[in-house]
Amino acid sequence: MNEILELFTYQFVLRALIAGSLISVCTSVLGVVLVLKHYSLIGHGLSEIGFASLSIAAALNIPAMIISTPSVILASFVIMFVSQRYKTAGDIAIAIASSIALALGIIISSLSGSVSSTSSYLFGSVLAISQWDLVFSIVLSLVIIAAFIVFYNRLFLITYNEDYARSLGINTTFYQLLISILTALIVVLGMRIMGTLLISGVIILPAVSARKVASDFRMLVIISGVISFVAFVAGLLLSFVFNVPAGAGVIIANTLILIILKVLVK
Amino acid sequence: MNRLTLENVVIKYGDITVINDVSLRVDSGEMIFITGANGSGKSTLTKTIAGLLPISSGKITRAEKISYVPQIEEADRNFPAKVREIVLTGTQRKGKLFYSKHDKELAKRFTNALGIDGLVDSEIKTLSGGQLRRVYLARALCGEPELLLLDEPCAGLDAESHEILFKVLCEILSKGCAILMVTHDDLDLTGIKANRVIRIEGGKIHE
Numbered sequence: 001m002n003e004i005l006e007l008f009t010y011q012f013v014l015r016a017l018i019a020g021s022l023i024s025v026c027t028s029v030l031g032v033v034l035v036l037k038h039y040s041l042i043g044h045g046l047s048e049i050g051f052a053s054l055s056i057a058a059a060l061n062i063p064a065m066i067i068s069t070p071s072v073i074l075a076s077f078v079i080m081f082v083s084q085r086y087k088t089a090g091d092i093a094i095a096i097a098s099s100i101a102l103a104l105g106i107i108i109s110s111l112s113g114s115v116s117s118t119s120s121y122l123f124g125s126v127l128a129i130s131q132w133d134l135v136f137s138i139v140l141s142l143v144i145i146a147a148f149i150v151f152y153n154r155l156f157l158i159t160y161n162e163d164y165a166r167s168l169g170i171n172t173t174f175y176q177l178l179i180s181i182l183t184a185l186i187v188v189l190g191m192r193i194m195g196t197l198l199i200s201g202v203i204i205l206p207a208v209s210a211r212k213v214a215s216d217f218r219m220l221v222i223i224s225g226v227i228s229f230v231a232f233v234a235g236l237l238l239s240f241v242f243n244v245p246a247g248a249g250v251i252i253a254n255t256l257i258l259i260i261l262k263v264l265v266k
Numbered sequence: 267m268n269r270l271t272l273e274n275v276v277i278k279y280g281d282i283t284v285i286n287d288v289s290l291r292v293d294s295g296e297m298i299f300i301t302g303a304n305g306s307g308k309s310t311l312t313k314t315i316a317g318l319l320p321i322s323s324g325k326i327t328r329a330e331k332i333s334y335v336p337q338i339e340e341a342d343r344n345f346p347a348k349v350r351e352i353v354l355t356g357t358q359r360k361g362k363l364f365y366s367k368h369d370k371e372l373a374k375r376f377t378n379a380l381g382i383d384g385l386v387d388s389e390i391k392t393l394s395g396g397q398l399r400r401v402y403l404a405r406a407l408c409g410e411p412e413l414l415l416l417d418e419p420c421a422g423l424d425a426e427s428h429e430i431l432f433k434v435l436c437e438i439l440s441k442g443c444a445i446l447m448v449t450h451d452d453l454d455l456t457g458i459k460a461n462r463v464i465r466i467e468g469g470k471i472h473e
């Protein structure tokens with residue numbers, strides 16, 4: 001136990017703890033909107049597009065964020081608008097785009113000989129969090145939480161029924177863009193700690209667990225955030241104890257919470 | 267005061283023309299029934315007036331505050347929400363993010379008027395079809411519309427709810443709201459006198 005507590009005196013562990021907690025809370029809060037609007041798969045699609053962009057950055061030897069941030073934001077817009085226009089085709093579009101992106105990413109990193117550095121992105125690493133990532137996480141979290149407080153009534157309305165919102169004269173495209181950008185940014189930030197293969201679980205699982213206990217949207221958002229925070233801290237500890245990647249530990253912790261709630265709450 | 271003007275409006279789905287060169291003018295305090303066979307384009311017309319479908323040509327001038335009750339609400343029946351919150355969303359408008367005290371009073375007044383005041387704390391997934399219908403009507407009324415669009419509002423409502431609804435509608439008509447209602451009901455039974463009855467047939471309207 002002492003060894004574990006000692007871990008938290010290390011700078012990088014503390015950074016991972018703070019940044020990871022903030023990112024977890026934000027992914028799960030956005031996750032509520034994404035799950036209810038049936039965009040659950042978007043995190044999966046975006047992170048694989050993110051992986052491709054990371055491979056390109058590694059091959060060209062330029063900072064990852066410079067390529068991945070704009071490309072993931074762009075992908076997020078495209079996926080949201082394709083799903084909206086061709087209502088049923090959303091999941092298909094995401095699945096196709098993400099597997100193409102993953103294949104491209106693998107090809108680029110194999111050809112450029114950067115497999116070892118990019119493969120750490122697949123599983124994520126707490127070592128990946130730099131000082132700047134921490135600052136960026138704090139700023140982004142504040143933006144996301146503020147957006148949820150200021151736009152709560154709107155997000156509720158648009159998540160429930162976008163057409164009705166439009167009939168009231170509300171510009172739903174603005175909110176769609178807002179959700180797309182915030183999702184893209186949080187995925188870019190979160191995928192390096194959680195792993196590109198696992199970030200979508202961190203988006204979806206807390207919202208699914210929270211639905212077991214929440215009777216309205218507001219509670220769903222709050223409970224989802226709390227569950228995600230608890231699961232992140234527990235998962236991080238798990239990952240230290242068993243010496244496995246943090247993202248995997250967080251997903252297992254989230255899964256345990258889901259199972260417990262499923263058993264306890266009828 | 268003018269609430270709605272359609273000038274030579276054409277509405278198409280792809281190549282198929284549903285509404286063909288229709289003109290219409292509706293003033294405040296007017297109650298207009300829209301009738302016509304299944305598939306004649308009643309919902310298409312109301313949806314377009316609500317701003318949810320584009321027009322291929324022509325021009326629509328509408329009042330600013332519109333409330334719309336669709337024939338079928340395309341929303342998740344299991345969405346985690348309580349009746350109160352759904353009803354309140356009807357008061358949102360462009361640029362208006364928060365609910366005022368007045369909005370909450372409106373929500374209370376119309377849930378009372380429609381006899382769903384006992385359900386305001388219920389989750390929507392626990393409601394019956396007719397109860398949910400009344401929730402959507404209350405939501406629309408809360409928006410204090412200048413133009414109210416109702417697409418078969420009586421479908422699934424019992425006789426008592428009909429009567430209650432028409433009492434509320436008469437009240438808002440007298441305050442200057444204009445109402446466009448799609449209905450199949452025998453017009454005598456609806457208990458309210460329409461100023462005009464419009465029948466849609468072959469993409470045209472007949473008064």
Ligand SMILES: Nc1ncnc2c1ncn2[C@@H]1O[C@H](COP(=O)(O)OP(=O)(O)OP(=O)(O)O)[C@@H](O)[C@H]1O
Nearest residue numbers: 279282284302303304305306307308309310311337
């Ligand atoms: N999304 C759509 N795409 C293509 N065609 C459509 C679409 N919605 C409706 N239509 C067609 O447009 C025509 C008018 O449909 P609409 O729903 O407006 O009829 P309606 O008068 O409301 O009928 P009902 O009495 O059954 O409600 C129908 O022929 C229908 O097949």
Ligand SMILES: [Mg+2]
Nearest residue numbers: 308309310337
């Ligand atoms: Mg119809």
